[in-house]
Amino acid sequence: MQHPHTGTTSPVHRPHPALPDPRTGRRGRRTGRLAALAAAVSAVFTLTALGGPAAHGADNPFERGPAPTESSIEALRGPYAVSETTVSRLAVSGFGGGTIYYPTSTADGTFGAVAVSPGYTGTQSSISWLGPRLASQGFVVFTIDTLTTLDQPDSRGNQLLAALDYLTGSSSVRGRIDSTRLGVMGHSMGGGGSLEAAKSRPSLQAAIPLTPWNLDKTWPEIKTPTLIFGADGDTIAPVATHAEPFYTTLPSSLDRAYLELNGATHFTPNTSNTTIAKYSVSWLKRFIDNDTRYEQFLCPLPRPSLTIEEYRGNCPHTS
Template sequence: MQHSHVSSRRSRRVTRLAAGLAAAALGFAGLAAAAGPAAAADNPYQRGPAPTVSSIEASRGYYATSSRNVSSLARGFGGGTIYYPTTTSDGTFGVVAISPGYTGTESTIAWLGPRLASQGFVVITIATNSLYDQPASRGDQLLAALDYVVASNDIGPRVDRNRLAVMGHSMGGGGTLEAAEDRPSLQAIVPLTPWNLDKTWGDVSVPALVYGAENDSIASTSSHAVPFYNSLGGEKMYLELNNASHFAPTSSDVTIAKYSIAWLKRFVDDDTRYDQFLCPVPTSWTYLSESRGTCPLS
């Protein structure tokens, strides 16, 4: 198939001066020490050590994290919590905003905050302006939350304003589709058992990891997640959680976490070390009842 999204590649070339070998080696060592391990990597966005199944399934990743609250008076959304790596030596990080679903509070998706941040992202879990906000509103609020993080005086310097993603549960998942349609520069979206009255998203080419739940009686996969997935352009993957309900994303879930981490790493950080978890498409039938995908381009 024709892939409409190919992550950019950037390489670092070190100019070697025509001085003595000892002087050149010393100069290069000094440059690498000053730049830090992330900047010295072939991919300047690569963060953290090489991944393993254990590392992406763990409840916490490589980075120590901290958090701060966001006032409910924040412009465009209902406040929330920002989770971020404490280090300032690894360069900037991509940003992920996460919305709860219809009638859901921030607490229902809070587990994802520290889990993703510890893998090398700045994450904002939001409260919505109203518990009853529809997907279009939740999409706007996700974008407002991203803009808040980028513009903040304390967290803003830690982030890369060009590497942004959104996640959301239920109507929040439907909101990720709305956000991607409104802002096609997003690097990734992760709709979690999403709900939206609009079933066709052919103009959305942002890389999308769509989660369905086999026993979802609120946003059935046949009426929501699957039609969304089928209509999307660009890189995409669909994972259906085995024997799961609509509310599976509202509590800690290893399957949701591991593949979300891999997807965000692959498309927000351009980190091809995570291709191994996404291609071939996962078929662990203990945890999944169905799966399909385009496989990310390397």
């Protein structure tokens, strides 16, 4: 402003923009906007540093689906719509064909895959409920038939691996699968076969034997994170001579768990079961997808309940 007497310019004294104007009691609008922007940026950085939503995608590219809840992992169906395709035994070698269940949408990219074997004298129909239930949570699932219904565990283990090789190498859904993220499951002799498969192929990310049967009682060679289900009323593969020694002989350094179903029999895994599904989903998500959002359902160790007789395992998990 020009001085009225001298014609020189002197500063106009206004309140500092960061401070309230004594004439109005209000801050400058521009400063207020800048302060709000700074606070928003700070909140984003804080959320990311604390592992909030902005951190998940960067930390784990294999994470699939929304954040899990108790109800979401117990549900009959997860967030993904599921399609299926039948594989004839005449079109494959090394196993007896089966059914592939997979997420219909390709929007999320590739998924991990799991092959599932039935037990002695059983066909894929005995474990078919696992197909859509697991696939709807974000996996490609192959429930297989074996070459004969009388195949022993070592043969079933080889057939599970042959099924995974077919899935990733020549199946119609091979483009939907990440071949580095694979697992095996099986019931009874198929459960024993899943241990054989994990022993033969240490690169597998997860194994889940369901009321398993095997003449081999010790498994110190296994390097795959393994969750074993036993049943307190199992008279065909009693836990004392099958599931329990299988678990206790796994390496103590391994991510491993033993869940004994309460009020269950050897054939409990042959029908839809919420406890089996809940902990199988959590285990597969945690170790095939490396999705630590599911750690909350495995650690701390679940307590005995109406459906769980006993649960043993290591916490926290190391891989």
